[in-house]
Amino acid sequence: MLKKGRKRMRDAASEEKYVLHPLVKEGVVERRAYQEAIVAKALEGNTLVILPTGLGKTIIAALVIAHRLSMFKNGVGVVLAPTRPLVSQHAETLRGVLNLPDRYIRVCTGDVTPSERETMWKGKGVVVATPQVVENDVISGRADPSKWVVMVFDEAHRAVGRYPYVFIAEEYMRRTANPLILALTASPGSQKEKVLEICKNLHIVNVEVRSERSPDVTPYIKGIRMEWVNVNLPMEVKGVREVLEEAIQKHLNVLREAGYVQRRKKWRRKDLLEVQERLLRMEEKGEKEYECMSSVAAAIRLSYAHEILETQGIRALKKYFDSLEEKLRMRGGRGLKALLEDPLICTIREKIAEMVERQATHPKINTLIDVLKKQLKAKPLSRVIVFTQFRSTVEEILDALKQHDVNAERFVGQSSRGGDPGLTQKMQKEIIDRFRRGEVNVLIATSVAEEGLDVSECDLVVFYDIAPSAI
Numbered sequence: 001m002l003k004k005g006r007k008r009m010r011d012a013a014s015e016e017k018y019v020l021h022p023l024v025k026e027g028v029v030e031r032r033a034y035q036e037a038i039v040a041k042a043l044e045g046n047t048l049v050i051l052p053t054g055l056g057k058t059i060i061a062a063l064v065i066a067h068r069l070s071m072f073k074n075g076v077g078v079v080l081a082p083t084r085p086l087v088s089q090h091a092e093t094l095r096g097v098l099n100l101p102d103r104y105i106r107v108c109t110g111d112v113t114p115s116e117r118e119t120m121w122k123g124k125g126v127v128v129a130t131p132q133v134v135e136n137d138v139i140s141g142r143a144d145p146s147k148w149v150v151m152v153f154d155e156a157h158r159a160v161g162r163y164p165y166v167f168i169a170e171e172y173m174r175r176t177a178n179p180l181i182l183a184l185t186a187s188p189g190s191q192k193e194k195v196l197e198i199c200k201n202l203h204i205v206n207v208e209v210r211s212e213r214s215p216d217v218t219p220y221i222k223g224i225r226m227e228w229v230n231v232n233l234p235m236e237v238k239g240v241r242e243v244l245e246e247a248i249q250k251h252l253n254v255l256r257e258a259g260y261v262q263r264r265k266k267w268r269r270k271d272l273l274e275v276q277e278r279l280l281r282m283e284e285k286g287e288k289e290y291e292c293m294s295s296v297a298a299a300i301r302l303s304y305a306h307e308i309l310e311t312q313g314i315r316a317l318k319k320y321f322d323s324l325e326e327k328l329r330m331r332g333g334r335g336l337k338a339l340l341e342d343p344l345i346c347t348i349r350e351k352i353a354e355m356v357e358r359q360a361t362h363p364k365i366n367t368l369i370d371v372l373k374k375q376l377k378a379k380p381l382s383r384v385i386v387f388t389q390f391r392s393t394v395e396e397i398l399d400a401l402k403q404h405d406v407n408a409e410r411f412v413g414q415s416s417r418g419g420d421p422g423l424t425q426k427m428q429k430e431i432i433d434r435f436r437r438g439e440v441n442v443l444i445a446t447s448v449a450e451e452g453l454d455v456s457e458c459d460l461v462v463f464y465d466i467a468p469s470a471i
Contacts, residue, residue, distance in 0.1 A: 023066035034216040046181040047206040057184040062097040068150040075149030079128045084425035091128040118142040131164035145172045156183035247344040254295040294335040311465035313362025314352045384442045388464040408442035
């Protein structure tokens, strides 16, 4: 039955530009070879789809849902996404693609009362939900996974540890007669162990991987121009960096004399973390080992400071050292006290305090302003995202852009950090909606925006510093 249904679709659509299916709106979904191949594979068994941002993971989910709802007339398709803005985004996309009344595509988040959710789970169609709500509803008995004919796990790289995805997948597979899981991610992680854990937790049997260079994907890729802009550090910042490197080297010498590190021109923080792990695993520790543990902890902190100085500037570095000072005040610690009392670190802190006082900035900010003003002059309705790792930098960039009349907003996570209030999911959704409507030209975002925005919708994406994720 399943194979015949897929064959009919392929035969009918063989000469068509758009996907033809009773539950897919006509003239809406362009046929793409890689999407059709992935959908066909996904219908055979639980599948993890690894696909770059902007290549239509939600469209693939919609097509799989359409097939399953055609097979099981009174079934429910469930789509899970980690945040409310993503839930709303997926629901909007599904309403635009699936040939179902809007009332059959329902949003289920913490904003919906338990009694309303219980009624919602008894209906047919599609439920788009946050995982915490689904976990609670399954445990309480409001939701019955045996009625679900397909489950879509968006941002599937989260399916590790005790994240709700793991429990929900287990219950679904245990209680459903004909389960099917579709897991979607752009960034499963670089470590093989994590990918295997995701596959195990989501009961994956097929893995479909595509990149922009895959032969069946390249025909649909728009040309993307990538440009590196090199910015030279001012001499006084280089001077601070030299003192910082001297302080790091002092701690590396302790580790080298003890035989924990070899002489190298440059050490990565990853290497230092591995040394720290070795020391922590030692069952018997003497005075030398404790000295080395203190030195490796200091070297790790200082390597982080080094990265902040180069990529964010002296304001961010000052905030970092201030946060260490606050941590010492709140929790104590001989190692941290020794680090902050180190004459080299005292010299650095005095210098950067003086630079902040006279409002010195990282030259990248001025370069960024020039880039954005050029873009907005050429295309006033441009949509731009600027990614940075640190909230303090978000604020610094935002302040600078407002001084140049650039219509910008910050986009950060929910948690409050160091007195900086986060954004609730409702606030995040409002900002995304304003950005899409063109009421805001520029978003200054931390990595939280990876799971709330389609980067392919933007005219320009700027990586202000190192981008550690797949975006």
